[in-house]
Each structure stands twice: as C-alpha cells, then as structure tokens.
Amino acid sequence: MNRQLRDRTRRDDIDFGxxxxxxxxxxxxxxVKVFESFFASLAHLGLRxxxxxxxxxxxxxxxxxxxxxxxxxxxxxxxxxxxxxxxxDAQLVERxxxxxxxxxxxxxxxxxxxxxxxxxxxxxxDVIAAENTHLDDEEFATLIRxxxxxxxxx
Numbered sequence: 672m673n674r675q676l677r678d679r680t681r682r683d684d685i686d687f688g689x690x691x692x693x694x695x696x697x698x699x700x701x702x703v704k705v706f707e708s709f710f711a712s713l714a715h716l717g718l719r720x721x722x723x724x725x726x727x728x729x730x731x732x733x734x735x736x737x738x739x740x741x742x743x744x745x746x747x748x749x750x751x752x753x754x755x756x757x758x759x760d761a762q763l764v765e766r767x768x769x770x771x772x773x774x775x776x777x778x779x780x781x782x783x784x785x786x787x788x789x790x791x792x793x794x795x796x797d798v799i800a801a802e803n804t805h806l807d808d809e810e811f812a813t814l815i816r817x818x819x820x821x822x823x824x825x
Contacts, residue, residue: 705802712798716791721746723795725754726780729764730788733779737766740778763787 690696709720716723721744728740741751755778758764763784767777780788803811819825 708801709798712801713791713794722754722758723791725751726758726763726784726788727795729778730780730785734767734777737776737778758784 687696706720713723724744725740725746728744729735732740737751737755738748740746741748746754755764755766755776759766762781765779765781765784767779769775769777806814816825
C-alpha cells in the first residue's frame with residue numbers, strides 16, 4: 672500500500688473529479704497561469720495586474736467616478752480606495768471632486784500616469800498576446816467571446 676501511495680505522489684497527473692467541470696476552478700487555474708506571465712514580464716514595474724488594469728481603464732475613461740470603476744471591475748470599495756491611494760501617492764492618478772456632488776470622486780491619470788501607461792502599453796499588450804498558448808486562434812476568439820458574454824460585457 673505504501674508503494675502505491677508513493678508511486679502516486681510522484682506523478683503529475685491527478686484526478687480532479689467533478690471539479691474539473693467547475694467554471695470557478697478552471698478560471699482560477701487560468702488566472703494563475705496568466706498572472707504568472709504578467710509577473711514574469713512586468714515584475715520590474717512593481718505593479719499587480721489589477722493595478723495596471725485600473726490605470727488603463729482610468730486612462731481610457733478620464734473623469735470616471737471611482738465607484739463606477741470599482742463596480743465594473745468588481746473591486747471592493749475599501750480595496751479600490753487603497754489601490755487609488757497608492758496610485759495617487761505614486762503621482763499616477765489625480766482625484767477630482769465635482770462641485771455638484773461632493774460625495775463623488777472622479778479619477779483621471781496625471782501627466783506622469785499618462786506617460787507611464789503609454790510607456791507600459793507595449794509590454795502589457797505583449798503579455799496579452801502571449802496569453803493564448805494552448806488554443807488555436809479560432810478557439811481563443813471563442814473563449815474570449817464567451818467570457819465577455821458571461822461577464823456581461825456584450
């Protein structure tokens with residue numbers, strides 16, 4: 672019996688059972704794989720994928736309310752506040768409070784933030800292009816289309 676157990680622990684192939692059909696499980700494994708690629712390529716920037724995504728979205732939507740970004744990216748408000756504060760401290764993002772709604776915080780990239788996103792964009796797009804390692808182009812396009820649909824982006 673110990674030999675069987677020992678032989679099994681040396682193999683890389685394991686049985687996942689029904690969990691191998693779980694969307695959450697498969698998305699989590701895919702997320703880890705994609706994040707490893709991000710960190711391998713962009714670790715020198717000291718950014719996490721979510722942080723760069725927020726900068727990217729702010730750059731594409733200047734003046735957007737912080738809460739809208741948090742809701743659309745499904746970031747908890749407290750986490751979003753900390754993330755934005757780090758970006759403000761790094762002088763990448765500016766907060767604006769409109770006169771007609773003092774409770775709202777609108778965000779835009781600072782000029783340094785615009786430069787940072789522009790300079791980082793090619794490396795970021797290279798990471799995105801490298802995400803497809805095991806699918807042909809048609810399969811990958813279908814996966815992206817279905818995930819966009821699943822996430823309410825279509």
